[in-house]
Amino acid sequence: MTRYDVIVVGAGPAGLSAAAEAAAAGARVAVFDENAKPGGQLFKQIHKFFGAKEHKAKIRGVNIGAELLAEAEGLGVTVFLNAPVMGLYKDREVLVRHADAVRRYKGDAVVVATGASENMLTFPGWTLPGVTGAGAAQTMMNINRVKPGHRVLMLGSGNVGLVVGFQLLQAGCELAAVVDAAPRVGGYGVHAAKLARTGVPFYLSHTVVRAEGTDRVTGVVVGQVDDTWNVIPGTEKRFDVDTICIAVGLSSSTQLLKMAGCALRDDGAGWLPVCADDGETSMARVYAAGDVSGIEEASSAMIEGRIAGAAAVRKLGFVTEEALAVRMAELESALESLRGGMFAPGRRGKIPDKTDEGLPISASLLSRGYLDDAEVDQYPGVKKTAGIRPVIECTQNIPCNPCRDACPKGCIKVEGGIVSLPVYDEKAGCAGCGLCVAACSGQSIFLVDDDTGGGAAEVTIPYEFLPLPGEGERGVALSRSGAALCPAEVVGVKQSPAYDKTALVTFRVPQEFAMKARFWRKEAVV
Amino acid sequence: MSVDRTRDFGGYVPAADDELVICRCEEVTKGEIRRAVRDGMFNVHEVRRFLRCGMGLCQGQTCARLVRAVVARELGVPPSALAEATGRAPARPTEMYVFANEEGLA
Numbered sequence: 001m002t003r004y005d006v007i008v009v010g011a012g013p014a015g016l017s018a019a020a021e022a023a024a025a026g027a028r029v030a031v032f033d034e035n036a037k038p039g040g041q042l043f044k045q046i047h048k049f050f051g052a053k054e055h056k057a058k059i060r061g062v063n064i065g066a067e068l069l070a071e072a073e074g075l076g077v078t079v080f081l082n083a084p085v086m087g088l089y090k091d092r093e094v095l096v097r098h099a100d101a102v103r104r105y106k107g108d109a110v111v112v113a114t115g116a117s118e119n120m121l122t123f124p125g126w127t128l129p130g131v132t133g134a135g136a137a138q139t140m141m142n143i144n145r146v147k148p149g150h151r152v153l154m155l156g157s158g159n160v161g162l163v164v165g166f167q168l169l170q171a172g173c174e175l176a177a178v179v180d181a182a183p184r185v186g187g188y189g190v191h192a193a194k195l196a197r198t199g200v201p202f203y204l205s206h207t208v209v210r211a212e213g214t215d216r217v218t219g220v221v222v223g224q225v226d227d228t229w230n231v232i233p234g235t236e237k238r239f240d241v242d243t244i245c246i247a248v249g250l251s252s253s254t255q256l257l258k259m260a261g262c263a264l265r266d267d268g269a270g271w272l273p274v275c276a277d278d279g280e281t282s283m284a285r286v287y288a289a290g291d292v293s294g295i296e297e298a299s300s301a302m303i304e305g306r307i308a309g310a311a312a313v314r315k316l317g318f319v320t321e322e323a324l325a326v327r328m329a330e331l332e333s334a335l336e337s338l339r340g341g342m343f344a345p346g347r348r349g350k351i352p353d354k355t356d357e358g359l360p361i362s363a364s365l366l367s368r369g370y371l372d373d374a375e376v377d378q379y380p381g382v383k384k385t386a387g388i389r390p391v392i393e394c395t396q397n398i399p400c401n402p403c404r405d406a407c408p409k410g411c412i413k414v415e416g417g418i419v420s421l422p423v424y425d426e427k428a429g430c431a432g433c434g435l436c437v438a439a440c441s442g443q444s445i446f447l448v449d450d451d452t453g454g455g456a457a458e459v460t461i462p463y464e465f466l467p468l469p470g471e472g473e474r475g476v477a478l479s480r481s482g483a484a485l486c487p488a489e490v491v492g493v494k495q496s497p498a499y500d501k502t503a504l505v506t507f508r509v510p511q512e513f514a515m516k517a518r519f520w521r522k523e524a525v526v
Numbered sequence: 527m528s529v530d531r532t533r534d535f536g537g538y539v540p541a542a543d544d545e546l547v548i549c550r551c552e553e554v555t556k557g558e559i560r561r562a563v564r565d566g567m568f569n570v571h572e573v574r575r576f577l578r579c580g581m582g583l584c585q586g587q588t589c590a591r592l593v594r595a596v597v598a599r600e601l602g603v604p605p606s607a608l609a610e611a612t613g614r615a616p617a618r619p620t621e622m623y624v625f626a627n628e629e630g631l632a
Contacts, residue, residue: 001630034618086625087615097620101627117587122556127547251591258613266606270591 004030006312007094007107009085009256012040013298014290014305015113016068016077021309022109023075025318030105031077032096034084037143039065040115041135042298044142046170047163048441048500050188050400052418054334055299058402058439060500062142068302088112088260092286109285109312112257112273113305116250116291121155125211134164134247141171149243153220154178155208156247157369159187159297164247166194170465175200176239179222181207181229184351184366188343189396190442192369197519199482202369209236211244220244252292260286267294278311278328279304285315296345303335341397341419356397357421370480371395373516380423381412381445388432388449388458391515392422394442406439437462438499447506450514457514458491463505468493469522477509477517485513488520531568535601538564548596549589551582556596563600570594570611580611583619 006022008015011033023029037043045061056064073079086102087095094105118133125131130149132140134156137148152173154165157180165175178195183205185192196202205225212219221238223231251270258264263274263282272294279287287308290301307328314324339345342352342361354360359379364372371393376382381392390412392403401414403422411428414420424430430447437445437460447460459477469475469490477488492506509517544557554577567573570580570593579593580586586593590610598605616625 084618084620086617086620088617089615095615097616097618097624098629100624101629102620102625103629119591120588122546122548122592124543124546127550253587255585255613255617258610259615259617264610268606271610 001093001104001106003106003108004028005107005316005318006030006109006111006309007032007092007105008111008113009088009094010040010113010115010290010292011035011038011079011081012113012115012290012301013042013065013068014115014292014301014308015040015111016072017302017305018111018113018287018289018309018312019077019079020068020072020075021306022313022318023072023077025310025313027313027316027318029077030107031072031079032083032085032094033079033081036082038069038079038081042068044138045298046142046167048502049299050297050398050441051299051338052399052401053405055303055338057299057400058406058441058500061298064298064302085256088256088286090261108316109287111279111287111289111305111308111312112281112292113288113290113301114253114256114292116252116295118246119249119251121208121246121248123208123210125213125217128211128213128217129215130213130217130242131211131244131246134160134245137243137245138164138167141167147171147173148245149173149241151176151241152243152245153208153222153239153241154245154247156180156245156249157182157185157187157192157202157204158247158249159191160250161245161247162187162191162195164245165200166191168245169195169198169200173243176241177201177203177222178369179203179206179208181205181225185369188398188442189362189365190394190398190444192365193371193393193480194443196369197478197480197482198521199478200369202367203237204367207231208244212238217242217244250291250295252295254292257281257286257288257292262286262288269295277332279308280311285312287312294345297338300335300338303331303338307331307335337418338399340417341399343396343398355395355421356419359395359421362395365395368481373480376515380421383424383426384450385426386451387430388447389426389430390424390436391446391448392424392436392440393444393446394422394440397421398442400441402439402441403436403445406435408433408435412436434460434494434504435498437504438496438502443502446518447504448514450511452508455511456508457511458506458508459514459517460492460504460506461519463503463520464501468495468503469505469520473522475507475520475522477507477513478519478521479516480518482519484521485517486510488517490520531566535564548592549577549579549582551584551589552578552580554579559593559596560600563597568601570597570608573597574611585617585619586611
């Protein structure tokens with residue numbers, strides 16, 4: 001039996017963070033992961049993360065994963081891959097498979113960071129090839145570089161469904177629709193708006209009636225649901241798709257905690273370990289961190305991992321109580337700020353009518369996935385000034401503020417907490433550099449110049465599709481709902497290391513479309 | 527929560543979606559689970575032992591919630607009233623020869 005100070009199960013965001021935190025204090029740390037590659041789900045997150053600087057906001061998940069792994073390994077953490085943990089027993093004994101043998105380890109502390117697995121939904125045809133978890137589709141695309149299908153229906157409008165939906169578009173798939181049984185979009189409005197402006201329709205209060213096909217999916221029928229979640233006859237709609245992605249939530253992978261004897265509770269959505277604030281379960285020195293202790297974002301998981309790692313090394317005597325208190329205060333405040341806003345874990349399902357600023361929450365954004373043109377002006381990131389200016393279509397209180405730090409002239413303010421809506425301070429002036437456009441993880445900042453002469457206006461959008469359009473290329477400007485508005489010529493395509501792979505595409509439209517055009521598509525047909 | 531075993535739930539009544547596969551690994555249908563409940567398997571644990579649902583390759587990762595929902599509905603209780611099946615090693619499917627091949631043992 002091999003002994004470590006801290007054994008971590010799972011090399012995802014929470015596990016690697018716990019390991020790094022513990023190793024930094026001088027503990028001997030081993031991480032076991034069943035996969036061939038470390039990083040958990042981080043390496044397939046190709047989008048920029050929300051949050052603030054201390055949460056690594058505006059950095060793509062894949063790069064955060066690489067940083068975290070380098071940090072852990074640099075601190076001397078041993079990461080065992082292809083090493084499934086088969087059992088967690090009394091007194092923190094861990095049984096691990098290595099190739100064709102099993103080996104026993106003992107941790108003076110154990111951090112279980114096993115993550116979560118995707119929930120499934122049953123409907124006739126759900127076992128056909130082509131029905132897949134959205135997370136699985138994301139793994140296929142972003143890790144294995146295989147397109148999951150050609151034409152996809154996304155079931156679920158939470159952040160997983162919306163983010164994976166967008167990545168399917170980036171991979172070159174068509175997205176036939178986003179469907180959700182709930183009456184409102186479950187994820188961030190900015191994620192929904194990214195899809196809607198490309199023309200993806202949202203069907204809220206709808207569910208899958210059946211998948212069609214004999215050997216594989218060839219189509220899907222959806223229908224509207226009533227108050228009791230039953231499909232209303234006559235509301236069925238059929239889509240030609242070869243893939244149905246299911247994004248109806250995640251369940252914490254608590255198997256190891258369960259077999260170790262940790263107390264579990266049912267939070268209504270699934271079983272979770274009963275944990276103290278520092279992640280310690282009912283078993284002494286067995287900690288749970290990340291999705292296994294409650295489904296949240298990877299950003300929160302990384303902080304939870306650090307909290308568990310810090311608590312474990314304190315228990316083992318590597319740091320003083322005072323040092324722990326200082327570190328915990330930092331970490332807890334970072335976690336607290338991520339857990340604010342209208343989608344906060346404690347507020348799940350309860351959508352307020354107004355923002356913290358007292359502005360109306362867009363009903364259109366919640367029911368159709370995009371802001372109504374008439375609603376846009378009322379938000380503090382949108383002000384009509386002469387010359388080029390940012391138009392910040394960020395209308396829900398979510399924990400995110402990279403736009404504030406992006407502007408070299410300081411014309412974007414996020415004051416009174418990280419979840420406050422960004423304010424465009426027209427007095428500071430906009431230089432049109434576009435850094436805010438690229439920094440916005442929700443792709444909800446645009447540059448607009450209402451009058452560039454001759455009755456034309458120019459709109460700059462964040463653009464993350466390949467191939468990039470070329471200057472002078474003619475196409476069509478699309479509205480927030482994805483409807484074709486008018487012909488639009490690309491007048492600028494900017495790329496910069498500072499933009500981190502988000503290109504800025506500027507197109508010219510007649511002035512009347514300056515505040516309506518929010519996407520550009522190649523086809524010239526209107 | 528323990529379910530009152532003397533309570534009369536009535537017999538199994540066929541339903542239109544009984545053919546729906548719930549546990550893919552062991553190919554257990556909704557109808558089989560519903561019938562098992564009517565035959566006296568009053569919790570997830572007993573249904574699992576009786577039908578093997580959740581004991582296949584994925585170890586219930588996909589179907590645990592689904593089975594629980596079917597059993598709960600049949601019993602007329604909320605799913606949260608039913609405990610999950612017991613967790614046991616190996617947490618991942620493992621060949622017996624591997625399980626027996628413990629390093630450091632003579």
